[in-house]
Amino acid sequence: MARDLGTAQRFYGAVVGWSYRRTRLGEAFSVAELDRVPVAGIGALAADLAVPVAWTPYFAVDDADAAADRVRERTGTIAVGPVSFASGGRAALVSDPQGAVFGIWEGAVSADWRVGRGQAPAWLELRTRDAFDAAIFYGAVLEWATGRSGCCEVSYEEDRVVLRQGGEPVARLDGGPVERAARDPHARPRWHVHFRVPHLRRAVEEAVALGGRTVSDVTSDATERWVALRDPDGALFTLTAPLGGPAAGGGHAR
Template sequence: MTDRLATEAGDEDGPPSGAVLGAPCWVSLAAHDLAATRAFYEAVLGWEFRPGGLGDGFAVAMSDGRPVAGIGAMAPTLGVATAWLPYFGVADPDDTASRVRERGGTVGVGPIPFPLGRAALLADSSGAAFGIWSGDLVRDWSGWHPEAKVGLRLVTRNAFDAAIFYGEVLGWTRPGGCDVRYENEEVILVCGGLAMARITSGAVEAAPDPDVRPHWQVQFTVDDVAECTRAALKRDGTVTGEWEDEAGRWATVRDAQGAQFTVFEPGGGALAG
């Protein structure tokens, strides 16, 4: 989610030079039924898919000729719910994973090697899941934001505590990194003058519903929210919320396998997220 993602020059395994360390770089979904999931997003968001470089079945979702997201197959042995996951570009995933542990987070998977880099799946100190990525894959996806029109919002119990966690783990405030601001009761991550992610307080402690526990929301900008929700309902999806604000129209949708995302239709205000 940045014009250029990555690090200072010189790390062969890290993101390319000229990008921003610690900024969001991608979103991805692991699905139990890959064919059905791709058909759902083709119908609801108008995506097309091309093969990716991360193994059999992995595909890159394309919108207007630009990469938007990745969708891959979940291992059959994993009995976990499907969910959209944001990734952040880092220079050294091993060092980042160590900092996550030191600050009360957890490392679920990795760091492990892929054909185009190394990645790990993590959770912050409140349990919100996220990923990190290091490698040439980020170079191919530079320029993803704002053209891909993807937004991120972390809903958590304490926005300031979360900002401190991610700032320390991902190096947001180091020279050449990102700027952290506070506006309208949200913490906003700004890199290169662009709002890359937002952190909002409000998740409920120990809530049984995962949607109100700390989690990263993935938002896709669309031309017509109503059309998207109709298409989702026709394909066994569900709409869990709809609202309007000064920015435009919003809806929260679950795909047919339960993965939740938000669609946003600008309506005269600034592009969210």
Template sequence: MEKNETRGKGEVTSHSVFGAPCWVSLATRDLEGAEEFYQAVFGWKWRPNSLGDRFRVALADGVPVAGIAAVASMWQMAVAWTVYFAVDSADDAAARCRERGGTTAVGPLALPPGRAALLADRDGAVFGIWEGPLITDWEEWRAAAPTFIRLHTRDAFDAAIFYGEVLEWAAARPGCCEVHYDGDEVVLRSSQVVIARIHSGAVEAAPDPTIRPHWQIHFTVDDVTACVLAARAHGGSVLQWEEGAGEAVLADPDGARFTVTARQRER
């Protein structure tokens, strides 16, 4: 990957990391409740966002790592975590999505200092795109946010083609993401680092019609058990976990699902 270019102090263009996940954001109904819950689970601190009173930015050791927006009711959106991918042009990426059978839920619209859109692939999995300066340097964000994403879908190969064309994976220019197979999954790499996986079971198996396609966001943590206990104590739910296991699927009090994974655990 090319060294990130800057547009000014503290602003990193999405163009140098195009196609890669660059941010995660939670759509919720209860801003204060979400702040309290995620501070308890992850130790995040909060700062206002320039977009208004309904928005907050989460800080991990002072580094911006995620966004929270109390817009689920206002915009008639599902309460959920969404991953955003960096693109050169939000308009072009949204058009490529529609041309390939996906849909546009919101945008593209101006969210200074950039432009964003909320899209869905042709199987209904929701994802976002972001054009413009990144809130945090990409490498710094990846180290501090410790975010990893996996698409659970009915046909990994078909999904990889869709996202590859929409987000320009494996493009013939520096900075693009590389796509490979690793066992039963399609793997997305940037500078040889795994940044996302697409999973649908065995590659040779028929698509599973029971899977509800979605992007699952994983946060790597030092202590999975502590996160599970904090989630329970603050109104969240434990959807999948065995005591002592290095991974747990949780839901916040508003129902948004996410996964916590032990930091030392290999993916």
């Protein structure tokens, strides 16, 4: 959700190399592509819907209405929908009991496109108070670990829940104290999206030059380096790059 489509397109086009195509949803919405592969959607609807500018993950479900009922039954909140789209499919914008916002989508999903693979976002991360409780909620609502063909596997590792598809990690549910939530929106329960870039330093420099800012130090593990940023409208996201690429540098917590 963005306030101005053109501004968002210019920012993410420069930072992560996306191009864009219009959809049948109207002039306020576009699909971002990388090497002609769809990566994300940007809709200039934040002001109209009175919602914060933010990246929101959408999870595929077989039946959006049934999934929305499961959200309500487990004390989640339905913000919008489910609604039908002229292009096909039904969607709803919802939140879990801790207030983390996500979407559900009933409709066509390409079999060879998903988080963690190819040009798609590299990783989804839920920052919440209790990862185990969150796993119970999402497992029931989204039917994780049901044994269905193509479904996900869930494991509990070092106070976090890891979601895998086909053995590859696609999401992580991190639990822990969120006492700073009242004064720091970055600490509130929320879903966080990680986008891949080939060169972290170059991407961060582009982001800062276009009005974005870093909100964390650069962090690394054995294979990757990443840093959290806000775009010019305030939406939080993370850039991640292979460890062999140039360092970002200059990223300090704010």
